Amino acid sequence: MTTGFQKCPKTGMNRKTSKKRKQIASPIDALKLQQRRMRLVGGLLSFMMIAVVCTCGYLQGCEGELFLHEAERNYVRTLRLDTQRGDIYDRNGEALASSVEVDTIYANPRKMNQDHKKKVKNSDPIAAARALSEVLQIDKHILEQRLTSNRHFVYVKRQITSQESSWVQSLELNHVHITREAKRFYPKKELAGQLLGIVGVDSRGQEGLEATYDSVLHGGRLEAIYHRDVGKRSSLLEGLPPMESQAGHSLMLTLDEKIQTTAKRELERAVISSLANSGIAIVMDVPTGDVLALAHYPRFNPNRYREQLAEDRRVVKNRAFTDQFEPGSTFKVFTMAAGLEEGVIGLDDTVDTENGRYKIGRHTIRDHTKKKKIRCRDIIKYSSNIGITKVAEMVGKERMYEYYRAFGFGERTGVNIIGDAPGVLHPASRWADITLANVAFGHGVAVTAMQMVTALATLGRGGLHVQPRLVMAEIDTVGKTVQEFPPQPGRRVVSVSTARQVIETMKGVTDHDGTGYQAWMYDYQVAGKTGTAHKPDTIAGGYAEDRFIASFFGLVPAHRPRLAILVVVDEPKGSYYGGVVAAPAFKKIAEWSLNYLGTPPTFGKRERIVRRARKPTRLPAKATTEGAFIGGPDGIVSGPDPLEPLSVSVPDFRGLSVREAAVLAQHHHLMLDIDGHGVATSQAVPAETPLDPWSRVTVYFETRKNTP
Numbered sequence: 001m002t003t004g005f006q007k008c009p010k011t012g013m014n015r016k017t018s019k020k021r022k023q024i025a026s027p028i029d030a031l032k033l034q035q036r037r038m039r040l041v042g043g044l045l046s047f048m049m050i051a052v053v054c055t056c057g058y059l060q061g062c063e064g065e066l067f068l069h070e071a072e073r074n075y076v077r078t079l080r081l082d083t084q085r086g087d088i089y090d091r092n093g094e095a096l097a098s099s100v101e102v103d104t105i106y107a108n109p110r111k112m113n114q115d116h117k118k119k120v121k122n123s124d125p126i127a128a129a130r131a132l133s134e135v136l137q138i139d140k141h142i143l144e145q146r147l148t149s150n151r152h153f154v155y156v157k158r159q160i161t162s163q164e165s166s167w168v169q170s171l172e173l174n175h176v177h178i179t180r181e182a183k184r185f186y187p188k189k190e191l192a193g194q195l196l197g198i199v200g201v202d203s204r205g206q207e208g209l210e211a212t213y214d215s216v217l218h219g220g221r222l223e224a225i226y227h228r229d230v231g232k233r234s235s236l237l238e239g240l241p242p243m244e245s246q247a248g249h250s251l252m253l254t255l256d257e258k259i260q261t262t263a264k265r266e267l268e269r270a271v272i273s274s275l276a277n278s279g280i281a282i283v284m285d286v287p288t289g290d291v292l293a294l295a296h297y298p299r300f301n302p303n304r305y306r307e308q309l310a311e312d313r314r315v316v317k318n319r320a321f322t323d324q325f326e327p328g329s330t331f332k333v334f335t336m337a338a339g340l341e342e343g344v345i346g347l348d349d350t351v352d353t354e355n356g357r358y359k360i361g362r363h364t365i366r367d368h369t370k371k372k373k374i375r376c377r378d379i380i381k382y383s384s385n386i387g388i389t390k391v392a393e394m395v396g397k398e399r400m401y402e403y404y405r406a407f408g409f410g411e412r413t414g415v416n417i418i419g420d421a422p423g424v425l426h427p428a429s430r431w432a433d434i435t436l437a438n439v440a441f442g443h444g445v446a447v448t449a450m451q452m453v454t455a456l457a458t459l460g461r462g463g464l465h466v467q468p469r470l471v472m473a474e475i476d477t478v479g480k481t482v483q484e485f486p487p488q489p490g491r492r493v494v495s496v497s498t499a500r501q502v503i504e505t506m507k508g509v510t511d512h513d514g515t516g517y518q519a520w521m522y523d524y525q526v527a528g529k530t531g532t533a534h535k536p537d538t539i540a541g542g543y544a545e546d547r548f549i550a551s552f553f554g555l556v557p558a559h560r561p562r563l564a565i566l567v568v569v570d571e572p573k574g575s576y577y578g579g580v581v582a583a584p585a586f587k588k589i590a591e592w593s594l595n596y597l598g599t600p601p602t603f604g605k606r607e608r609i610v611r612r613a614r615k616p617t618r619l620p621a622k623a624t625t626e627g628a629f630i631g632g633p634d635g636i637v638s639g640p641d642p643l644e645p646l647s648v649s650v651p652d653f654r655g656l657s658v659r660e661a662a663v664l665a666q667h668h669h670l671m672l673d674i675d676g677h678g679v680a681t682s683q684a685v686p687a688e689t690p691l692d693p694w695s696r697v698t699v700y701f702e703t704r705k706n707t708p
Contacts, residue, residue, distance in 0.1 A: 193300035203218060255293065284563065388441050670693075
């Protein structure tokens with residue numbers, strides 16, 4: 001090939017030429033070129049398509065779940081709703097606890113702060129905190145911390161009153177909203193408050209039966225899936241499931257609301273009139289073990305649990321199960337049962353009571369009734385420490401321990417409730433001789449109130465152990481019984497004959513010369529026992545000389561026991577004996593309950609007329625006291641105050657409150673019977689009337705209406 005340069009005729013520029021410049025491409029060559037280009041482009045497109053398909057296959061097959069989850073996070077939402085908590089009823093269907101819808105205040109602090117920066121009206125978090133604190137009675141600084149945070153959601157105050165809700169709405173604050181949620185409501189207020197317990201703002205039980213049966217009452221949560229688009233529109237995919245499907249079940253208790261009300265009222269009167277610290281009253285159905293009433297004082301209203309717990313956290317305790325105390329002389333009936341069952345004594349046998357003083361090593365046990373001998377049937381009637389000690393010695397340590405355990409002491413009652421304490425009963429191997437004596441009359445052993453009434457009901461049931469029952473059934477949302485809790489068969493503790501003999505000894509306690517004569521009733525024979533025990537001195541050790549637990553328990557009617565009733569009063573002032581403080585409350589609870597239950601009277605009409613004429617009026621001074629226990633070498637003797645006057649004058653109670661009247665009665669060595677509430681308007685015994693010390697005076701109280 002040769003090359004050369006030629007001048008362009010148009011431009012005058014030289015241009016390079018070759019021999020091929022004049023060659024023209026053929027059509028076949030052009031077609032081939034086009035095909036090559038098409039194959040190249042097709043190959044590229046095919047490669048790209050294969051790459052896309054492979055990538056899609058990898059993403060779908062290997063990473064599909066991850067991307068699906070990420071996508072659902074953007075548009076799929078789950079709606080969760082708490083279902084309604086189950087109710088609690090008494091044995092007759094009276095509601096004791098239910099749930100109601102109330103308002104709750106919440107806020108969106110992040111949006112509030114954003115709008116405040118934009119100068120939007122009513123969006124200042126500081127001003128909002130100040131306004132809400134005044135309306136809702138919440139610390140302003142706490143609200144400021146919540147409303148100035150960067151969170152999307154904070155509670156301002158939960159479960160508010162309707163008035164508070166109206167006040168908040170009137171403030172018209174931006175990004176402060178109201179929603180509805182369930183709140184626990186107790187229509188009977190203080191009635192069985194400690195037993196029922198409390199429910200927190202999260203609808204979870206925290207005390208009492210509410211906590212014990214929380215899994216039954218609380219139920220589950222409703223869940224529903226919905227989609228939310230970019231326009232923030234929501235649509236449920238399948239709709240909400242029925243509320244009943246996850247709602248909590250209800251409980252039917254063994255309590256009887258009317259008997260519970262009576263026990264609560266009479267216990268309160270006993271505690272207030274004796275200026276005591278607290279009290280417990282239990283009513284148990286003997287044949288079934290059903291707890292018909294379980295009352296505490298001081299009162300506890302679960303509707304106001306925050307305020308009451310702030311004052312005293314102990315007020316919520318179910319002390320009938322949790323508190324352990326030395327029972328004192330009421331424990332003697334179980335020692336007597338052991339002696340009769342073992343055959344070491346008979347009711348008509350006599351016991352040498354050593355003229356009221358009995359030495360055990362360096363310790364001395366004393367009786368107030370300084371008798372040389374006493375019949376075994378009168379040991380319970382006169383509450384003889386020496387007599388019951390000798391019975392225990394005849395039975396022996398090991399066998400006495402076995403009988404106490406058989407009655408249920410030293411172990412939990414088996415009731416399904418939080419806080420059921422076992423009490424304290426040390427093994428017999430750790431007992432000294434004086435320990436056997438002390439335990440025989442209720443010292444050196446700790447029991448709960450429920451253990452005591454259960455053991456008493458065991459005697460009333462003919463010696464078969466009673467299993468206490470608080471819950472009768474679990475009920476679903478449509479009223480159908482899901483599960484029943486029937487009475488449990490009991491083990492044999494003592495024979496029927498022994499149980500009847502012990503009850504026979506207890507009948508004498510309410511005679512005119514017995515320690516519990518104030519529990520005597522016209523229509524029904526009472527088999528009871530008084531108890532007065534010194535409380536341990538937690539500071540100095542030993543026992544406190546001026547702090548007592550007074551109690552009375554009994555079976556009614558004695559010939560065929562229907563009810564076992566226990567009344568315990570903690571630290572009464574003045575006359576502190578169980579026969580004086582607790583026995584009158586027992587009598588009123590028993591009389592009302594037996595009439596309410598339709599229990600036939602023990603005596604016929606003519607016998608009742610005779611009994612009215614023979615009603616005991618007052619107990620001889622020597623019989624009002626109970627046997628002393630031993631706390632040291634010389635013992636501790638409980639007896640009347642030597643400075644006590646021989647006669648007292650009734651003061652004028654009119655115009656005083658219940659508490660003021662109780663204080664005045666104690667100051668004048670009198671026991672107050674409270675009728676009504678409010679302000680004293682009249683009294684059964686006129687002022688200035690002379691009476692024997694610690695006589696009972698009924699004062700009538702009324703609530704006065706405020707006049708303009």
